[in-house]
Amino acid sequence: MRIIYGILVLGFLSGCMNSTSSGQKYDGGELIEAKCSKCHNLDMPPKSYDNEIAPSMMAVTFHLKDFIKSNDPSSHEAKIVDFVKDYVINPSRDKSFCDKASLDSYGVMPSQKGNVTEDELEAIAHYMYATYDNQKLLKIMAEKQRLASLSLHERVFEQQRCNNCHDIHKDKVAPSFEMIASRYTQKDKATLIKSIKDGTKGKYKGKVLPMPSFKDKMSDKDIDGMVDWILSLKQ
Ligand code: HEC
Ligand code: HEC
Known part of the structure; x- marks a missing residue:
């Protein structure tokens, strides 16, 4: 019990919570979403740079980390936090x-005075420093590349765990994908798409578990691709 409590406390302290003297807790992640995402894209990396009305928060933070120098690495974060706290109120x-051309196209950021308090900004700035980190970006890019190198069904197996219930060849709690393929032809594509989207039950003798719905978890493109792959297993 004490060990679990210890882990909880540690997890709490190492999170992005920022506790202030008033004892209030500020969650930088929630605050940046509420106060800054209207103009700054928060994704790392952004999915698109089209129609930007402000530089992405990743670009802003990498920029600040580059330009704001400090001989002492431990004061680097403090300097950046101070800059953000000042700039957001007095831009x-x-x-x-920002370089001149970008400033001309975005315009100077409107002051957020009144929209965000100093304590909230402090939590946001620490969150920015921790989140938009080069090492983290490299890891995310490497993982993206790894997923992109997988075939569609391998990736979907990994992301959705279809293979917890299904095997390609063998009967498990769910029918094998080969067995499913043997029942259908290309013209039944819509039936299988519907089954993956909405789930099914009672179609396969001896299967007591229902097939869950994946409507909210998978893109239409991935569902379509999985059905093509399943049908390709037909002998
Ligand atoms: C109404 C739109 C808008 C909102 C809301 C907004 N920003 Fe900005 N921000 C901009 C624009 C546009 C720029 C680029 C021009 C500039 O540097 O002033 C910018 C630039 C910045 C910069 C300076 C980047 C640099 O290279 O000097 C920081 C830091 C920043 N924003 C932080 C924030 C934070 C933190 C929030 C949320 C509390 C926020 N912004 C909310 C529009 C916005
Ligand atoms: C929790 C277990 C479980 C998971 C996870 C699961 N399935 Fe199923 N699936 C089943 C069961 C059980 C059936 C048989 C349902 C029945 O008897 O009607 C089934 C049936 C199917 C069928 C046949 C539907 C039909 O109309 O004949 C397809 C296609 C299918 N699953 C695809 C998938 C795909 C793709 C995934 C992963 C995205 C997946 N399943 C994940 C349990 C699961």
């Missing part, structure tokens, strides 16, 4: 690290 063309 100006002179202070911005």
Whole structure:
């Protein structure tokens, strides 16, 4: 019990919570979403750079980490936090690290005075520093590349765990994909798409478990691709 409690406390302290003297807790992740995502894209990396009205938060933070120098690595974060706290309330063309052309196209950021408190900004700035991190970005990119190198069914197996219930060849709690393929032809594609989207039950003798719905978990493209793959197993 004490060990579990210890882990909980550690997890709490190492999270992005920022506790202030008033004892209130600020969640930088929630605050940045509420206060800054209207203009700044928060994804790392952003899925698209089209129609940007402000640089992405990743670009902003990498920029600040690059431009704001510190001889002492431990004070680097503090300097960046101070810059963010000041800039968001008192932005100006002179202070911005944005290059001139970008400033001309975005315009200077409107002051967020009144929209965000100093304590909230402190939590947001620490969150930015921790989240938009080069090592983290490299890991995310490497994982994206790994997933992209998998075939569609391998990736979907990994992401959706179809193979917890299904095997390609063998009967498990769910019918094998080969067995499913043997019942259908290309013209039944819509039936199988519907089964994956909505789930099914009672179609296969001896199967007591229902097939769960994947409507909210998978893209239409992935569902379509899985059905093509299953049908390709037909001998
Ligand atoms: C109404 C739109 C808008 C909102 C809301 C907004 N920003 Fe900005 N922000 C911009 C634009 C546009 C720029 C680029 C121009 C500039 O540097 O002033 C910018 C630039 C910045 C920069 C300076 C980047 C640099 O290179 O100097 C920081 C830091 C920043 N924003 C932080 C924030 C934070 C933190 C929030 C949320 C509390 C926020 N912004 C909310 C529009 C916005
Ligand atoms: C929790 C277990 C479980 C998981 C996970 C699961 N299935 Fe199923 N699936 C079943 C069962 C059980 C059936 C048989 C349902 C029946 O008897 O009607 C089934 C049936 C099917 C069928 C045949 C539907 C039909 O109309 O004949 C397809 C296609 C299918 N699953 C695809 C998938 C795919 C693709 C995934 C992963 C995205 C997946 N399943 C994940 C349990 C599961």
